[in-house]
Amino acid sequence: MRAVAFSKSLPASDPQALIDIEVDKPDPGPRDLLVKVEAVSVNPVDTKQRLGGDPQGGPRILGFDAAGTVEAVGADVTLFKAGDAVYYAGTVNRPGTNSEFHLVDERIVGRKPASLDFPEAAAMPLTSITAYELLFERIGVARGAGIDTRSLLVIGGAGGVGSMAIQLARALTGLTVIATASRPESEKWCRDLGAHHIVNHTEPLAPQLAALGFPHVDIVLGLTGTMGHWDTIGDIIAPQGRIGVIDGMATVDISKIRGKSASLHFELMFVRPRFETLDMIGQHNLLNEVADLVDAGTVRTTLTNVLRPISAETLRQAHGLVESSRTIGKVVVAR
Numbered sequence: 001m002r003a004v005a006f007s008k009s010l011p012a013s014d015p016q017a018l019i020d021i022e023v024d025k026p027d028p029g030p031r032d033l034l035v036k037v038e039a040v041s042v043n044p045v046d047t048k049q050r051l052g053g054d055p056q057g058g059p060r061i062l063g064f065d066a067a068g069t070v071e072a073v074g075a076d077v078t079l080f081k082a083g084d085a086v087y088y089a090g091t092v093n094r095p096g097t098n099s100e101f102h103l104v105d106e107r108i109v110g111r112k113p114a115s116l117d118f119p120e121a122a123a124m125p126l127t128s129i130t131a132y133e134l135l136f137e138r139i140g141v142a143r144g145a146g147i148d149t150r151s152l153l154v155i156g157g158a159g160g161v162g163s164m165a166i167q168l169a170r171a172l173t174g175l176t177v178i179a180t181a182s183r184p185e186s187e188k189w190c191r192d193l194g195a196h197h198i199v200n201h202t203e204p205l206a207p208q209l210a211a212l213g214f215p216h217v218d219i220v221l222g223l224t225g226t227m228g229h230w231d232t233i234g235d236i237i238a239p240q241g242r243i244g245v246i247d248g249m250a251t252v253d254i255s256k257i258r259g260k261s262a263s264l265h266f267e268l269m270f271v272r273p274r275f276e277t278l279d280m281i282g283q284h285n286l287l288n289e290v291a292d293l294v295d296a297g298t299v300r301t302t303l304t305n306v307l308r309p310i311s312a313e314t315l316r317q318a319h320g321l322v323e324s325s326r327t328i329g330k331v332v333v334a335r
Helices: 044-050 118-122 125-138 160-172 184-193 205-211 226-236 255-259 271-275 282-295 312-323
Strands: 002-006 019-022 032-042 065-073 085-089 101-105 109-111 151-155 176-180 197-199 217-222 237-245 263-266 303-307 330-334
Touching: 032 085, 032 118, 032 312, 044 312, 065 101, 065 118, 065 125, 085 118, 085 125, 085 282, 109 282, 118 303, 118 330, 125 160, 125 237, 125 263, 125 282, 151 160, 151 226, 160 176, 160 184, 160 217, 184 197, 197 205, 205 226, 217 226, 226 237, 226 255, 237 255, 271 282, 303 312, 312 330
Parallel strands: 151 176, 151 217, 176 197, 217 237, 237 263, 303 330
Antiparallel strands: 002 019, 032 065, 032 101, 032 330, 065 085, 085 109
16 A cells, blocks of 8 residues: 655655555555545654654554544444544554554544545544643543633634634633734634634733733643743733643743742653553543534534645645744645
């Protein structure tokens, strides 16, 4: 079968950064689905892994987000059958989704929203899982209108995770949502997704928040450039506040947040499938819930750009767009 892989860590502009290869079509294990991949999206984790060094043991197939149709199922599969349309984000310890067919454990797969086509659906899984787990499972935001009325600052509101965090917070909670954006088009995007307020992350955040009536914020999601914002986060987080982080952090001074008894929560959506945790099926459940929200018109896809076909050349272009750090929403590559 056809697949796209990398064998050397190279810039996206290099023709050898991603290459077309042929590999054997895999057979599903007991709880696996064999999915015919129709569309994939590119996330920062894809580009970071490509740039993180040459893979060991030969070319490595990247890709996590996917939408497609179940081709075959393993002997112990109970959640899906051949012919089902699905969407999901894979795991770091198995071959990626940038291939004609892909194996994935059924417990991290959701039904594709019926109202979306495959590219629209492929934009959503990894960012939906990340935002959902961060808000509700790591930080513990209470669900329901008027129940949890704290303030939420989303740093990087127009990115993939930020776009879903805004929508899930507005759809499922009573939080006041403040998003950061630095360009007119990204500001409009965040407002259209439901953000109550916008501040510019290229300018000092504290005075902008104070002008809006928020001398402190109760919850901060550090979704991009957290190291650069860390000192400010310590200033603006409320006493007993909550900080959620998804990007890499080196050694940081925690004295400011310690002095406020603020808590720091890390989110990595690959933990459940990588370690096969007892609650691994939680990703199946939450993806189905997101599908319900989409089909009800409460949440929308974050797709903004579709490239075709799924090939090394097209994926190199998609990687370059994501690495520019100027994309809004998600870039998808489809058949």
